[in-house]
Amino acid sequence: MRILIVEDDEVLADSLIRAMAAAGYAADHVADGERALAMLLDGCYDLAILDLNLPRLDGLMVLRQVRAARKAMPVIILTARDTVHDRVLGLDLGADDYLTKPFSLAELEARVRALLRRGQGGGGTTLNCGTLEFDSVGRRVTLAGEPVELSARELAVLETLLFRQGKVVSKEQLIESLCAWSEEVTPNAIEVYMHRLRKKLESGGVRIRTVRGLGYLMDKA
Amino acid sequence: MPRVTSGERQAASPPLAATGANGARTRYQKQAHDEDDILSLRDQLVNWLFTPLYLLLLFSTVTGYIAALKLSNQPYDLVLVERARLIASRFDQPATGEASDGAELMPDDFGNLRYALFDAGGTRLLGNAALPRPRPSDWSASGPQLRDSILTGQKVRLLSLRFHTRHRMPGADYVLMLAEPVEERLLLGRSILANIVIPQFIFILIAGVAVWIGLKRGFEPLERLRRAVARRRVDDLSPLDEAMAPAEVRPLIGEVNLLITRIKSMMEQQKRFVANAAHQLRTPFAGLRAQAELAKRELDVPPAIHTALEGICEAAGRCSRLVTQLLTLARNEPAAREGIPMQTLDLRRIAREAAGQWVPEAMAKDIDLGYEGDNQQLPVLGDEHALRDLIDNLLDNAIRYTPAGGHVTLRTGYDRGAWLRVEDDGPGIPPAERGRVFDRFYRVSGSGQSGSGLGLAIVQEVVEQHRAGIAIEDTASGVGTAFVVRFPHHAA
Numbered sequence: 132m133r134i135l136i137v138e139d140d141e142v143l144a145d146s147l148i149r150a151m152a153a154a155g156y157a158a159d160h161v162a163d164g165e166r167a168l169a170m171l172l173d174g175c176y177d178l179a180i181l182d183l184n185l186p187r188l189d190g191l192m193v194l195r196q197v198r199a200a201r202k203a204m205p206v207i208i209l210t211a212r213d214t215v216h217d218r219v220l221g222l223d224l225g226a227d228d229y230l231t232k233p234f235s236l237a238e239l240e241a242r243v244r245a246l247l248r249r250g251q252g253g254g255g256t257t258l259n260c261g262t263l264e265f266d267s268v269g270r271r272v273t274l275a276g277e278p279v280e281l282s283a284r285e286l287a288v289l290e291t292l293l294f295r296q297g298k299v300v301s302k303e304q305l306i307e308s309l310c311a312w313s314e315e316v317t318p319n320a321i322e323v324y325m326h327r328l329r330k331k332l333e334s335g336g337v338r339i340r341t342v343r344g345l346g347y348l349m350d351k352a
Numbered sequence: 353m354p355r356v357t358s359g360e361r362q363a364a365s366p367p368l369a370a371t372g373a374n375g376a377r378t379r380y381q382k383q384a385h386d387e388d389d390i391l392s393l394r395d396q397l398v399n400w401l402f403t404p405l406y407l408l409l410l411f412s413t414v415t416g417y418i419a420a421l422k423l424s425n426q427p428y429d430l431v432l433v434e435r436a437r438l439i440a441s442r443f444d445q446p447a448t449g450e451a452s453d454g455a456e457l458m459p460d461d462f463g464n465l466r467y468a469l470f471d472a473g474g475t476r477l478l479g480n481a482a483l484p485r486p487r488p489s490d491w492s493a494s495g496p497q498l499r500d501s502i503l504t505g506q507k508v509r510l511l512s513l514r515f516h517t518r519h520r521m522p523g524a525d526y527v528l529m530l531a532e533p534v535e536e537r538l539l540l541g542r543s544i545l546a547n548i549v550i551p552q553f554i555f556i557l558i559a560g561v562a563v564w565i566g567l568k569r570g571f572e573p574l575e576r577l578r579r580a581v582a583r584r585r586v587d588d589l590s591p592l593d594e595a596m597a598p599a600e601v602r603p604l605i606g607e608v609n610l611l612i613t614r615i616k617s618m619m620e621q622q623k624r625f626v627a628n629a630a631h632q633l634r635t636p637f638a639g640l641r642a643q644a645e646l647a648k649r650e651l652d653v654p655p656a657i658h659t660a661l662e663g664i665c666e667a668a669g670r671c672s673r674l675v676t677q678l679l680t681l682a683r684n685e686p687a688a689r690e691g692i693p694m695q696t697l698d699l700r701r702i703a704r705e706a707a708g709q710w711v712p713e714a715m716a717k718d719i720d721l722g723y724e725g726d727n728q729q730l731p732v733l734g735d736e737h738a739l740r741d742l743i744d745n746l747l748d749n750a751i752r753y754t755p756a757g758g759h760v761t762l763r764t765g766y767d768r769g770a771w772l773r774v775e776d777d778g779p780g781i782p783p784a785e786r787g788r789v790f791d792r793f794y795r796v797s798g799s800g801q802s803g804s805g806l807g808l809a810i811v812q813e814v815v816e817q818h819r820a821g822i823a824i825e826d827t828a829s830g831v832g833t834a835f836v837v838r839f840p841h842h843a844a
Contacts, residue, residue: 343722
């Protein structure tokens, strides 16, 4: 996996290079926009971490031209600009993620991992949480390697929770995930599915928490 | 300075610490002192109009008094002369033999008149011994002489008349002295004076009232201007309306407006500077934090250095937060918000989205964060990002100050307008400090927390943008704190 780090602050760039290297990626570094553009167009990078305030060529211009050249590698924008307008502009121009400085290294690493996994194609079909594995293509669930029997609706609910694990999923969102079934789903039905899912998964280091008034959240126990 | 004005907020807050209160007092005293030094325009006008008016009144009273005395003397003097001539003619009747004692010379109706008759040798022939001898000038005068004098302690009008006798002693010269008390003349004089002065006094009184009313009306535009300025928010730097001012004051308003414009541009410059500075700090802080995190991961770091690195991470994290909060605050200040349109938004949706995003943070601290509210839309007129800043900071605050195992609840509802309530069961804010928590960089004493001190200042800015109100209330259970934001009614 080759990653290009485009950042003109020496100290920050150094820490990024070392962090990426420690995570097992081959990391290259450039400090100005023009060279960054040249390297992204020539080289075959799997991912770019892109600062926006760059000498010679602004990061957004680099991104625009990279996308115009039909280069599809994931790009994480890393910037001190934090207005919503900047964020929307960056994502519209084709950025895959957007981190505002200062950020935690762990968060950057997690997002890099997620983007690379998605970029690998097929890698994203397996969702994990604790000892739970969900094969979203084969619609199969294993807990510590043991298969778990789930109904189609329970699977749909579990998939939605797993996609957003560590985040709150509202009942409305869960109802929406079940809307492929013709009959109406009530909030009470969601509670029933939750109850069953918890029972079937409680042994596997997975937890589904109820968040008062907001919905549910799935994470590792 | 702050807006709900900081004045009102301070007034609502309980007595401040001694130093603060003293500071405020000296400021007001100084103001009062300045006002003493410079008379108001109205006072000056009153002084300049009324001082000459009262001097005129005084002058006209004195001249009137003199004129009244003179006027009241004239008729009495004429009568006195007539009487003198009458006495003289009686004395000159053909001799009846005996020298008379003079009593028959005085008719009964002459009342309190006293007289004396002197011959050319200066010998008192007849009459009252109290009357003085004639002066030499009385012997040479051709007509009656009148003067004021005092006889036996009484003010009198004294008349001397030289005359010749034709019958009694043909060709002899005599002088008749007559003395009349002046009381009656004074009474007449005073009554004349009163008839002059009282109408004058009333006239001046009426003039005074007219002038006072005129001044008051004339100064009304200035008073309106003063009220308009007094009503302003501290950070309202829009120009004053020149049309409100009378023509004489307009150039002054123009200059004040120029000054306001300069102050405004200076303040904007300063705010831009703060925002830029905060912005520029972000990258170095990111570098610092990332380097410290990397160093901490090394396996063979000695414990002391590990602790130091933890400290650096923590400090870098706090700096980052402070910088972010400074930028959020700058973004929500009125100057930065000009031209950002307000839209109809669903407060319930925004509140739930915000709360959802804080759940992981709350869980990490073992705090039960929840939401309670109806299933109905809550229309408010506002700006979504600002409202997110508001809710984020209230929740951040509540989660930060609530100990592990505690509860934080976000509620929304409607009561003459949408409201939003963030309640925690943390240590609470002492009532004495509630008025100050919205001040920038103020932190509740003894909280031991690493807040930026800007969160509630941001909340305050957003509350004001939305013409909402914020209050700190007690919770139903009596434990912890409840921040309540009430928005004005908005029909979707």
